[in-house]
Amino acid sequence: MYGGYRRGGPVGAVSALTVAAALLLGGCSSDGDGKKGTVPPVAQRPKEVAPYWVNPDSRAARQAADYAGDGEDGNAALIGKIAAQPVAEWIGTEKPQEEARGFTEAAAKADRDALLVLYNIPHRDCGQHSAGGAADGDAYRAWLDEVAEGIGDRRATVVLEPDAVMHMVDNCTDGQYHEERYALLKGAVERLKRQPNTKVYLDAGNAGWGRPEQIFQPLWRAGIAEADGFAVNVSNFQTTAASREYGKKVSEKVGGKPFVIDTSRNGKGPYTGGDPGETWCNPPGRALGEMPTVRTGDPKVAAYLWIKRPGESDGDCKGGPKAGDWFAEYALGLARNAK
Numbered sequence: 001m002y003g004g005y006r007r008g009g010p011v012g013a014v015s016a017l018t019v020a021a022a023l024l025l026g027g028c029s030s031d032g033d034g035k036k037g038t039v040p041p042v043a044q045r046p047k048e049v050a051p052y053w054v055n056p057d058s059r060a061a062r063q064a065a066d067y068a069g070d071g072e073d074g075n076a077a078l079i080g081k082i083a084a085q086p087v088a089e090w091i092g093t094e095k096p097q098e099e100a101r102g103f104t105e106a107a108a109k110a111d112r113d114a115l116l117v118l119y120n121i122p123h124r125d126c127g128q129h130s131a132g133g134a135a136d137g138d139a140y141r142a143w144l145d146e147v148a149e150g151i152g153d154r155r156a157t158v159v160l161e162p163d164a165v166m167h168m169v170d171n172c173t174d175g176q177y178h179e180e181r182y183a184l185l186k187g188a189v190e191r192l193k194r195q196p197n198t199k200v201y202l203d204a205g206n207a208g209w210g211r212p213e214q215i216f217q218p219l220w221r222a223g224i225a226e227a228d229g230f231a232v233n234v235s236n237f238q239t240t241a242a243s244r245e246y247g248k249k250v251s252e253k254v255g256g257k258p259f260v261i262d263t264s265r266n267g268k269g270p271y272t273g274g275d276p277g278e279t280w281c282n283p284p285g286r287a288l289g290e291m292p293t294v295r296t297g298d299p300k301v302a303a304y305l306w307i308k309r310p311g312e313s314d315g316d317c318k319g320g321p322k323a324g325d326w327f328a329e330y331a332l333g334l335a336r337n338a339k
Helices: 016-025 059-069 073-083 096-109 137-151 175-192 212-221 240-253 328-336
Strands: 028-030 036-038 114-118 156-160 198-203 229-232 259-262 301-305
Touching: 059 073, 059 328, 073 328, 096 114, 096 137, 096 156, 114 137, 137 175, 156 175, 156 301, 175 198, 175 212, 212 240, 229 240, 240 259, 240 301
Parallel strands: 114 156, 156 198, 198 229, 229 259, 259 301
Antiparallel strands: 028 036
């Protein structure tokens, strides 16, 4: 484990047609046998509290509908806690322009902002559960161009490349790739900021790793000056209080930039039992954290966000499927343990 910081990777995104259909169908879902379950249509959170789009056809919404269709009302209600919140969409590699357009158009129709994650940097995740990424720098830039064109002039908040900076700091990413990665990240910030209504938050590690004095200079090299801010605790379990303290220390070293905190699974803080090398991968007993909101009570904390998609696996560990796949049992636990 490198700095206690691993995550499940991106998942298959929803096409523009699928999103449009979901907006029309509301809370209706069907399983492979054609049986349909219905849950109350997903509503958007109040714009002044959480301006981000809630996807009515998320995996959580479909799971809740299936539970309801099977008469499992208790489980449907638990998963409904996840389905009711705006959760980030991780843009895939096959049709990035279509996906970005689909999500941002659906968000615009609901008068909300799309929340997106870009996770395709070459040599990502150091060969671990979420290994992969673009084949090379040219492929990454071409993919990024498609994402930006798909976003267009619609409102979007983008969390840029979880792990990418920190894995250069902790030497998880081989040194021969560092210069290219800095250039790609800086170029990505600049490219995305050409879209008139796009906010960009560059990933900056987490409080468990927690060395602001080591990451601030790499953040400058990666383009933090042009970004709107940075993100902390992405896909991790550090408490909101610890994340806020860590973020403020980083902020002091990067020109006072604001930051967002991933609160998707930090309701009970980090797991401290078992193999310390596996505390990041589907740890038991965790819980949903604070609901997404821009009302954080702290001018430096721009928002609490659910960047990691609660209920999607970190990897094939502790009984979970491969990274990014839906893990219903884990989702139920997160919701059941939440305050």
